[in-house]
Amino acid sequence: MMKNKIKNTIIIATFVVFIYGIVLLKILVPDTEISYSERRHLLQHPSFSSERLLSGEYFKDYERYALDQFPFRDEFRSIKAYTRFNIFSQKDNNSIYIIDGNINKMEYPLNEKAIINAANKLNEVYQKYLQGMNVSYAIIPDKNYFLASKHGYLSMDYERLVKLMKDNVNNMNYIDIFGLLELKDYYTTDIHWRQESAVDVARLLIEKMGTRIDTPDVQYTQNSLYPFYGSYYGQAALKLSPDTLIYMTNEVIDNASVYDHIDKSYSKVYVEDRFGTIDSYDIFLSGAKSILTITNPSSSSDKELIVFRDSFGSSIAPLLLNEYAKITLVDLRYINTDLLGNYINFSENQDVLFLYNTIILNNSYMLK
Amino acid sequence: MVFSSISFLYYFLPTVLGLYFIVPKKYKNLVLLIFSLFFYFYGEPIYGVLMIVSITSGYLHGLWIDKLRESRYAKVPMISSVVVGIGLLVYFKYFDFIIDNLNSFFSVNISSLNLVLPIGISFYTFQILSYTIDVYQGEAKVQKNILNLATYVALFPQLIAGPIVRYTTVEAELKERTHSLEKVAHGIWRFVIGLSKKILLANTFGELVKIFTNTSNKTVLFYWMSAFAFTFQIYFDFSGYSDMAIGLGKIFGFNFLENFNYPYISKSITEFWRRWHISLGTWFRDYVYIPMGGNRVSTLKWIRNIIVVWFLTGFWHGAEWNFIIWGLYFAMFLVLEKYFLKNILIRLPHVLGHIYVIFFIIISFVIFNANGMGEVKDNLMGMFGLLDVRLINPETIYYLKSYGIVFVIGIIASTPLAVNIIDKMITKEIFKILIDILQPIILVVLLLVITGYLIDGSFNPFLYFRF
Known part of the structure; x- marks a missing residue:
């Protein structure tokens, strides 16, 4: 019983630390303008208006903004690429494939x-x-x-x-x-x-x-x-x-x-x-x-x-x-x-x- | 809003969890209601009003039914609630389908309404009806507090893609529910497993289906790969969503009933439907099939009942002929199994029963996933080599290799194999300790990978939103 209580407490604590940790990082890490690794400008906080809110445009843009400005975005993209190549053994990630360190993108x-x-x-x-x-x-x-x-x-x-x-x-x-x-x-x-x-x-x-x-x-x-x-x-x-x-x-x-x-x-x-x-x-x-x-x-x-x-x-x-x-x-x-x-x-x-x-x-x- | 989004995971969920567990008990339902309405409003700003109207209608009809309970007119408010609920559903979901068919059958030219389908309307309409009918039948007590009823209907964990939670399931918990470390921990684990099924498996299979749809170099093998992939996609998508809903429900102290029970291990279609979308199956059983007499009627009437229930089940999924055909396809199998196949299937080796089910389930999802009957025909012809396409080509081989491991993981994850192994292992203390240590580590790894997939991927549809 006691062991279960400890186990459950650890699971809850792990989850809470993880999601609130990200929230904290989001608050502390300022938005950036450019992603050098992706060679593009990142979305900034969308403009608000009641019309855009009611049409759903505001929240759609907000969703894209949240993705762009996510803390450690590049590192999370790396985790995904690693998982796709090494866990799921998929041959490409977003059409990108790597042969002996040579990176290429499929055109087909x-x-x-x-x-x-x-x-x-x-x-x-x-x-x-x-x-x-x-x-x-x-x-x-x-x-x-x-x-x-x-x-x-x-x-x-x-x-x-x-x-x-x-x-x-x-x-x-x-x-x-x-x-x-x-x-x-x-x-x-x-x-x-x-x-x-x-x-x-x-x-x-x-x-x-x-x-x-x-x-x-x-x-x-x-x-x-x-x-x-x-x-x-x-x-x-x-x-x-x-x-x-x-x-x-x-x-x-x-x-x-x-x-x-x-x-x-x-x-x-x-x-x-x-x-x-x-x-x-x-x-x-x-x-x-x-x-x-x-x-x-x-x-x-x-x-x-x-x-x-x-x-x-x-x-x-x-x-x-x-x-x-x-x-x-x-x-x-x-x-x-x-x-x-x-x-x-x-x-x-x-x-x-x-x-x-x-x-x-x-x-x-x-x-x- | 969808569960598999950054805004849900890292904005909405931390906020609602924090507030929910901070506020005193009497405000917990209010917190859930306010956040549930925002959750819906985030994706459907305008149709939020429609959901509030539906809730109000359900609430008033409940009071009306309760008022006339002893009178000879008690049926009137119950029928009225069904007419209003189904009326709104027909208007928003089926009106254009009806008009299109009238136009083509009678060569008339009635204008379509071109309405956008309100997200989750099929789910919350059925939940409200379960409430009013149960109140009428005396199965549930009338809910006099509209906030409690609204919390039940709008409860974000199950609002837009089910499971269809019956009022009687949560009636007591709306008033009084317990929160415990065990329930919260179990809920978190279930939620993350569901999220992983959705993002890592359903979306990956969905990618392959999309690649197949877009390619002009289809082959017989690719038709089959796509059909298999969609069969896995829809299972992991929908059962993943149900896992998330059940998990979130647990965190907030609710006990929703299971919605899936490894349907792909079934040995008959009848068994499949006892394991697939259980909340929908039991809803139709209790509110349509049994009131029509169920199986305690003559053979002809039973067949009629089966046809009606499965016509409605198919139609519930979408206002297209292929959904109706899909429902009737299952009606056919249920009748065939009851009268002809049951005895044969019992005597067959299990493996043949599984092959029989998987084969016809794959075909059913080809019907389900098509855009119209023309595509159903093309895809089935492609699968059986009746189109002028090659058996295999380099593109098919490439995707077979690229998704091979994903298929293997999909096969294993759609069976109780892993759960059974773990259940067996934890009978030994050493393995139990090991699993207890590993569980939080796996949780973090899954959250990291899920977040990586969310950030890097744009392909993230929820199939059951359209219902």
Whole structure:
């Protein structure tokens, strides 16, 4: 009897300490604005009005706010990820999977309509601005191409993706870069490729765009930043080794300037103080920007390049700079195709490259 | 508000528990009522008024029935209470279904009301009816204190997804109930186990069902996996909710009756329904089946009674034809088992009885879970290889591997195996001590994992809210 009383008291005390402990933490720990691990702003206390209260909107928002501002949110997410992977032996957590410390996110299945939509978007840009110009396109495989099927995970049918693009994109040269890449060319904690591993790709692109038949090796200095926690790191919610981010410099890149057509501001190619912010990959050309022009004052030619790109393009663009006086980078996720004529003077002296990774193509409705 | 939410676990529950155990005894029901109304208001601000109207109607009808108890008109207020209760239920839950069917059968064009279903209306309507009918039948005393009746109906542990607590079950406890360390500790344990069933198992199976619904690469094996997964999802979802309700009830001093008793170990469909949603089954038995004569009538009338009860049971679950078919499907089995299968099932090895039950229960939940009869047909055809789909593909293999352990845990957790082992172990003192030490540790681990799942997951539906 006495033993039961002690046992019951311990159970009640455990429960009370746990839930009131969380309540206390909630009171003591102030709300935060940003989750660096999830790379997003966290919800703040919702605004109150009687209308929102009666419609149920206030409590719905409050529920989401309570989730976002929960004390030790990241640690609790880790517990969930650990349980899912190690107790339930599930192969992924929110589509994230980890092979030998390499974090990846499943992209499945191939959305054929989206691929055709992407091809049509390229054709639309061509018809509007690029007729008669030297236009090429290349597709960057995402990490699933190297990891997924080999380890029993689901991935897109990449052959079909390339075929659909080839069958539907008109008036452009396809540059195949798949063979130049392998898994080690990508960060283990991030979606992106490593800049230092994209040198071969940059050389091939320059050659295939016809700027040079034999591109000489360009010398770079490698600069390291550590620790680099990529976008998948936060999503994985587990303690894993961070990457080292390497960015390549030389005199050409150091002397170049970057003009943001929307902000009307100038910056350098690498913005080191972006390292350690929500997205450290933003050190390459300041991250997400709709139209940028990199000017190379050291250039001996007046050749220009226009790159329609996603975030992978930010890190490879500096490696193309040696061959061009100007490189204009367009991200159609952030600017409508119809507006491009307001910012860019298209001319036949320009090479044009569409460079997109497979995940963007498979979700191409984000291209405006 | 739902139990499986941060706002319930870490805002609502600590507040209500703190206040409930601080206030003097005479205010405890008031605290429960105020928090129960807030609990409902949190998820259904507007329809909170409807619930208060229903409670008031039940209260006034109770007084009216009591007043006319000795007169020849005593039936009038009882019938009136049924008409009002069922009338509101029909209006809010079934009106559009009736209109849609009138429009399609008679080619007319009556406008739908497009009403949103008030959460828990089927549960609290049945509870109020159990009160007024029991008062009429002399099974329960009239409740003269509206706060006590409102506390019974609105009591948040069982308000929106059952079990359907009969007034007679808690009549005495509304007035006088005891609180003890043992009851509170037992209630906490039961609540956390229920929450774990819901969040760790039901939601995980639900994810797989959702993946199946969304994929365009279905296979025969995937149709079966999804059907199995839903069978587990609905069990852990609903029985988990009942565990939470019973556990919370215990903490507040109430003893609600059990609602599930390992239904998937049944060896006949008749047995299954003695173990599944017991509070609904007994409600229909006591207030519909027995008043119609039960089984003390001719064979034809008995079959009629069974058909009526199971038509209503199906219809109670939702205003769609597939729910009605689902109910009648069980009526068919109950009749078949009584007249043909019972003797065969008794002679069969137990394992064949289990396979028979599981097979037809899975089929029943395919009917239950579909959006309309077209989907029922497609899903059944898919399961039996009558659609142009492959037997298996890499996607199916992936999800089979990813959810394999979850299925194994689901199978074990839906049987009394673990409980039986523990019961056997605690007969030895050493194991009892070990379990006593482990229990608080397991409690904390479960709370940590549950909280992690709540914070990281957005998939958290309660299936029985729609009833």
